[in-house]
Amino acid sequence: MDPLYTPEGVEARWQDTWEAEGLYAAGAGARREETTFVICVPPPNVTGDLHMGHALNGSLQDILVRWHRMRGYDTLWQPGYDHAGIATQNVVEKELAKEGLTRHDVGRTAFVERTWEWLETTGRTIMGQFRRLGASLDYSRERFTMDDDYVRAVMTFFVRLWDNGWIYRANRIVNWCPYHQTAISDLEVEHVDVDDTLITIRYPFADGDGRDGISVATVRPATILGDVAVAVHPDDERYAASIGREVVVPYIERRVSVISDSRVDPEFGTGAVKVTPGHDAMDFDIGRDHDLPEPIVIGPDGLMNEAAGDLAGLAQKDAGGRVLAWAEERGLVEKREHYRHAVGACERCHSRIEPLVSLQWWCAMEELAKPALEALRERRVRYHPESQHRFAIASLEHAPDWCISRQLWWGHQLPIWYCADGHLTVQVEEPSACTECASSELTRDPDVLDTWFSSALWPFATLGWPAETPELARYYPGNVSSTAREIIRLWENRMIFSGLELRGEVPFTDVIIHSTVLAADGRRMSKSLGTGLDPMEPIEEYGADATRYGLLKNSSTQDVRYSIGAIEEGRKLANKLWNVSRLILQRAHSIGPEAVPRDLEERWILARIDSARAELEDGWARFAFASSTDVLYHLTFDDFCDWYAEAIKPRLYEDDPDAAATALAALERLLALLHPVMPHVTEEIWSQLPARETRLIVAPWPEPDARFAADAGALDRVQEAAQIFRRSGVEVELDTDDERRIFRAVVRPERAHVDGNRDAEIERLRKEVARGEGMLANERFVQNAPAEVVDAEREKLERYLRELAALGG
Ligand SMILES: [Zn+2]
Ligand SMILES: [Zn+2]
Structure with a gap:
């Protein structure tokens, strides 16, 4: 053996050897054929790089997998990638932009081809980085959510939900990115603080003299064109007499009613709010409950649309300026204040998100959620820690219907075809004719499915489902899933309800929610903040073993700082x-x-x-x-x-x-x-x-x-004696030859050149004992201090007492 251990070279050699010898493969070394142990790695974005969260999650999954493999289980750790709709599309659009092109210039088919080409050359790096971490995934079984078999699984799931009558199309408010021109999920929206001007405007009573009215505050004056009501809180005395009266919306001079709704915050602004169902999530809900129309005045490109009349085609800022000028002339603008607040922005392109009513496909959640809720309540699936189990249940209890459509080009296109007469044909394979009128002139719905729609099938689509493969029979259901807390709703719960719906069994029994690794200064790790750390750096410098050890040692159920x-x-x-x-x-x-x-x-x-x-x-x-x-x-x-x-x-x-x-x-x-x-x-x-x-x-x-x-406790006394000696130089009398021999061999007192003062040490220990006993006799301390502090104090006291006894004091 070399005198010094250097992980460099050694680690890579073993990674290659293990994989080449088939020891990462499912079933390697199995001695208890009847028992399987299965984890599916959360499929990372095909465009992404390994980040610290992946490295921690990979390390703890690998512990479980290696431990079970050594115990003789037939283990499978399933690897693969997610096609990551918007993230991947965004990367390829950026590439096109370098050539001065947009996706619309090249067209859908060429754009999708281009995306595949890009993936061939540049994507799929994370599995290589997992190999460098020593993660013993069965790389021979790598799957991709855009593999032909996987696409078939996605289509089969859609048709199944369709046949169950759970998929419908409706106008609802969604997070809309005007750059990507698609609906996006809550997780893809980042919240950023911006400086705005909060403007208070009076809406005069329709039957008044123009001076009386109700004042509302807004940061988006352009949306005034979409106002259909003014709302106040039902208990707000200031407005009790106004409920039911009509006011005139500035600029468009539309007469709208004053309504009452308990969702209005009477503390905010004037306590009265304008209601714009087409462009605000809460207003949308209020509008639906009061049967209000939903005019849309901002188009999918973020500009004012035809419904904005003479303001059509203007940017919102300019349209808002025109509305305010109109109101100013008539003395309706009462106040302009600086206002700092958080707004949603697209995580990929940082455009400000427009809450927009748009026609989308939805999946009803009621029936899907029921068996999953039952499984969680009966603890057939358990989230760890317990607080996350409660969160998972609560988020499923209140799960809104799922917006499954996206207006993207990269993804699984909906298996819905329309004929000229508007009949819908929904099936897994592309149809040759309309199922109702036999017309062969069919167009496919252009939308693609939410990326999470396909990841929901990961635990069984990776095993060949909908085909009844031997792997599916053997490795489903699995055991553990491990992930970060942000995707409990988006991914974990959805795998549970999809598994129950399609296989009749939960996909795993335990979900680990691991800690979030923060930067050393406690800030969130993020590339754009410059606080992100590449796990490949410590792996290069200290080795994968040391990096795994450090991440695990430092992990917890809370957020942890990188150390x-x-x-x-x-x-x-x-x-x-x-x-x-x-x-x-x-x-x-x-x-x-x-x-x-x-x-x-x-x-x-x-x-x-x-x-x-x-x-x-x-x-x-x-x-x-x-x-x-x-x-x-x-x-x-x-x-x-x-x-x-x-x-x-x-x-x-x-x-x-x-x-x-x-x-x-x-x-x-x-x-x-x-x-x-x-x-x-x-x-x-x-x-x-x-x-x-x-x-x-x-x-x-x-x-x-x-x-x-x-x-097991045979060295306790020797170790105590060592502690006393190392601290004070005082040698304790030990009882047996073995103890004395071990003490001399380990502590080597002859090298210490210290003369301990036995009496001083006994005196010091007595003081410590008195102090400890005093603390523990203090009821206020024992009752109010954290349990671990009290326990530590007790342990210290016991140790001092033992040491005192050892010294004969
Ligand atoms: Zn965007
Ligand atoms: Zn037809």
Whole structure:
């Protein structure tokens, strides 16, 4: 073995070897054929790069997959990509823009071809980056949501929902991007603060003298052209007498009613609001409940449309200016104030989102949601942590109907064909004639489906559904899904209801919602803010093992700040493990691993390894990745390297064959426990054990071994003595020869050159004990301080008492 461990080269070699030897493939190393363990990786955007969230999520999924593979399960970790409608279309449109072209210049067919070409050369980078992380996905089974088979699955799902009568077309308000000219989902809208002018305008009473009226405030005067009412809160005394009267909308001089609605916030502005159902989400709801018309005065391009009369074709800003000038002349403008507020912008092109009523396809949610809600309430699927389980239920209970159409060119075009008579033919394959009148003159609906419509099928469409393939029978349903909290509504819940609708079974039993990795200063990681960090950088610098270790150690159920310190700790751990392995292997020669412990520290380390195994199994089963990583750290760094290896060193140097055989057996188990977190360095060491023919990636996970459990605490007193000595230089009397020998071997007191003052140390400990007892006797402290603070105080007191006893004080 080289004296120093360098991940560079070693990691890539193992990644290539594992994949080439088929050890990432579904079923590799399976010894319990009847038990499968399946995770589908959340399909990343085909245009994207690995970000820190992917790296964390990939690491924790890989732990579960490697752990189950070692336990003999038939594991499948399914990889693949999402076609990511708007994101991909945007990238290709930007490429075209460099040539001075728009998608309309090249036309739909050529644009789609161009997108495919672009993907051939540039897309699909993330699976390569997952390989560099050591993620043991079955790359031979990579799927893409635009694969022919997958498209068939999407069409089949649509036709199924259509046949159930759950798909309908309706005018509703949507988030509209005027640049992309499509509806987009809430997740694709980013909220940005802008400076606006809030203008208060009086709408005179229709039956008054022009001086009386109701004043409303708006930042979008152009939308005044779409006003159909003025609304006030029913309990607002100021306006009680006005309800039912009519006011005149400025500029268009339309007479509209004053209505009451409890959704109006009486605290905002004047307490009265203009109602513009065509261009505001809340107004849309109010308008529907009051049976108001929905005039649309802004077109899909964001400019004023024909309904705006003489203002048609103007930009909103100019139209708003004309409306205000008109109102100003008549003395109706009462106030202009600076107003900073958040508005929606398209995440891709940053255009300001227009809430716009438009004709879209919708999927009714009521029937689809019911069985999914039941599954969540009965906990056949469980979100972790529990707070996210409650959120998932609540968001499904209140799920609005799903806007499934997008006015894009890149995606799954709706399987709806129209004949000249307006009949609809809906089927999976392109029809040759109208099913009603047999006309062969058919045009296909130009819309494509929401990207999430296809991702909802990921757990079974990747296995060949709608065909009844052997893979589908074997690997559906799966076990775990792991993702970030933003896509619970958009993705996780939809996989659950689609799985139930199409397969009659939930797609997995557990959903892990992992932490969001923030920048080190606590800001959101984002490319545009310049706070994004490329996970490939720490992987290059510290190695994939160290990066995985650091991300996991630092993870939680809350947001976490990126910590390079945790990654450095991972590198130190890999080095320490390398050095201790080198020591043992240099002394093992041709000896095979066998646990034949003679001395106390040997029984102790075997017991410690077994109890760490139990802790890991418990922790990983609960998805407690950070605390499990900590268990591995202490087992390796403290127990194995600092205590056991130091204590056994004299016997190893004497070439004691039993000591070497036991050390090898202990090392083997340690490597197995570490492997899911740090696969590369452990496999590299494993490959250097004597007569090694197997790979650690498929080696059996250690079986429980209770033989030495009684000795799990055997070094407690020595460790206490070491702590006292290192702190104060005072040597404690130990009871047994073993304890004294281990103390001398590990602590090496002769090197310390300190003369401890026993009496001073006893005095110091007594003070600490008195302080601790005082704290714990204080009921206010015990009742009000956080539980972990009180527990820590108790533990400290117990330790001081033990140390005091050890010193005979
Ligand atoms: Zn856009
Ligand atoms: Zn027809």
